[in-house]
Amino acid sequence: MKKRICILYTGGTIGMVPTENGYAPKKGYFYDAIAAIPDLNSHDMPEWDMIEFDPLLDSSNIAVEQWNQIGRAIRDNYEAYDGFVVLHGTDTMAYTASALSFMLEGLSKPVILTGSQIPLCKLRSDARDNLITSTLIAGAGNVKEVCLYFGGKLIRGNRSTKSSADGLIAFDSPNYHFLAEAGIDIRYNVASLLTPPLNADFHLTEFKQISIGVLKVFPGIQFSLFESIMTESLKGIVLETFGAGNIPSYDDALLPIIRKAFENGTIVTVCSQCQSGTVTLGAYATSSALTKAGAVSGYNMTTEAAVAKLYYLFSLGLSRDEIKVKMEQDLRGELTK
The missing domain is CATH 3.40.50.40 (Rossmann fold)
Known part of the structure; x- marks a missing residue:
C-alpha cells in the first residue's frame, strides 16, 4: 500500500508569482502548479494531499501563533497520514523547524520542512527538487523527527540555520551530521537519526506568548x-x-x-x-x-x-x-x- 503524505503549504517564495509589487503568494494557485509536475504523480511517489493555509504566511511574519497553527494542522491530520511536508519561507524556516521539534511530543512520523530560493514558476527554480525529494523522504519513513531538507541535504530541524540569503544551498547544520544527502540515491546517516520514544502518545504542546x-x-x-x-x-x-x-x-x-x-x-x-x-x-x-x-x-x-x-x-x-x-x-x- 502506498504511503500517504500531507503537504502543508504555509506560504513562502516557493509558491509566489510575479505581481506589479514584486513576488507575492497567490491564493489557489499552488495546488494546480504542483499537480502538473509529472514526477509528483509518478508510480514511485507516495500519494499526497495538500492543505493550503489561509491566509498564506510571509515567513518574516511568523511568530508563536503561526507555529501553533502549523502544529495544530499536523496534530489534526496526524492519524490520516504517514508523514508531512511543510512548505515554508526560508527566512524563518530554521526557527519553525526548531519550534516544531519541541511542540510535537511523541512524534513517530517524518515532518520535513522545505521551500525554495526561486519560485516554482521561474526558470532554474530549486523548488521542484526540494519538494519532490522532501516528499520521497517523508514517504520513506526512515526519519521520525522534524527535519529540514534543502539543496540536497537533510538536517535535523533544531540543528539547522540559514547560512545564505541567495545561494541554493541555503541551510547548514554547523554542529551535527547531515541526516541524509541526496545524490543519485538518498543516503541516510542512520546512526545520527533520532529514535522515537517508546509507547509515547503523540500530542501537541502549544506555545504560550512568552517574552x-x-x-x-x-x-x-x-x-x-x-x-x-x-x-x-x-x-x-x-x-x-x-x-x-x-x-x-x-x-x-x-x-x-x-x-x-x-x-x-x-x-x-x-x-x-x-x-x-x-x-x-x-x-x-x-x-x-x-x-x-x-x-x-x-x-x-x-x-x-x-x-x-x-x-x-x-x-x-x-x-x-x-x-x-x-x-x-x-x-x-x-x-x-
Missing part, C-alpha cells in the same frame, strides 16, 4: 542601554557571546545586569556567535563570571533552537529551576555536551 529576547554581544557594546529591558516580564534571553562563552569586561558592566535578570526570574542562556563549536562556561575567566551570575550554557545549540526551547519549557509551566536544568539537557537532539 523572549536575544542579545548579541559586540565590541564596544554599551550594556547599560539594555538594562531597562531586564524586567520581570522578560522570561528568557539568549545571550550570543564571543567564542566559548566570553564577554567583554568593560568594568563588569554586564554582570550586574545578568544578576538583575536572574533575580527577576529571567533565564539567561549563553550561546556562541560562532556557528561551529560549543559554549564552555568557566573555560576562561571572562565566561566563568556568567555562571556565577546565574546564566546557563546553551552548549552547541543554535540561537534558533535556544529560543524555541525557552518557549517550550515556559509553556510547560515549569519552575525556573526546572527550566535551568532542562535548558542544559538534550531533549530533542538539539545539543551535544
Whole structure:
C-alpha cells in the first residue's frame, strides 16, 4: 500500500508569482502548479494531499501563533497520514523547524520542512527538487523527527540555520551530521537519526506568548542601554557571546545586569556567535563570571533552537529551576555536551 503524505503549504517564495509589487503568494494557485509536475504523480511517489493555509504566511511574519497553527494542522491530520511536508519561507524556516521539534511530543512520523530560493514558476527554480525529494523522504519513513531538507541535504530541524540569503544551498547544520544527502540515491546517516520514544502518545504542546529576547554581544557594546529591558516580564534571553562563552569586561558592566535578570526570574542562556563549536562556561575567566551570575550554557545549540526551547519549557509551566536544568539537557537532539 502506498504511503500517504500531507503537504502543508504555509506560504513562502516557493509558491509566489510575479505581481506589479514584486513576488507575492497567490491564493489557489499552488495546488494546480504542483499537480502538473509529472514526477509528483509518478508510480514511485507516495500519494499526497495538500492543505493550503489561509491566509498564506510571509515567513518574516511568523511568530508563536503561526507555529501553533502549523502544529495544530499536523496534530489534526496526524492519524490520516504517514508523514508531512511543510512548505515554508526560508527566512524563518530554521526557527519553525526548531519550534516544531519541541511542540510535537511523541512524534513517530517524518515532518520535513522545505521551500525554495526561486519560485516554482521561474526558470532554474530549486523548488521542484526540494519538494519532490522532501516528499520521497517523508514517504520513506526512515526519519521520525522534524527535519529540514534543502539543496540536497537533510538536517535535523533544531540543528539547522540559514547560512545564505541567495545561494541554493541555503541551510547548514554547523554542529551535527547531515541526516541524509541526496545524490543519485538518498543516503541516510542512520546512526545520527533520532529514535522515537517508546509507547509515547503523540500530542501537541502549544506555545504560550512568552517574552523572549536575544542579545548579541559586540565590541564596544554599551550594556547599560539594555538594562531597562531586564524586567520581570522578560522570561528568557539568549545571550550570543564571543567564542566559548566570553564577554567583554568593560568594568563588569554586564554582570550586574545578568544578576538583575536572574533575580527577576529571567533565564539567561549563553550561546556562541560562532556557528561551529560549543559554549564552555568557566573555560576562561571572562565566561566563568556568567555562571556565577546565574546564566546557563546553551552548549552547541543554535540561537534558533535556544529560543524555541525557552518557549517550550515556559509553556510547560515549569519552575525556573526546572527550566535551568532542562535548558542544559538534550531533549530533542538539539545539543551535544
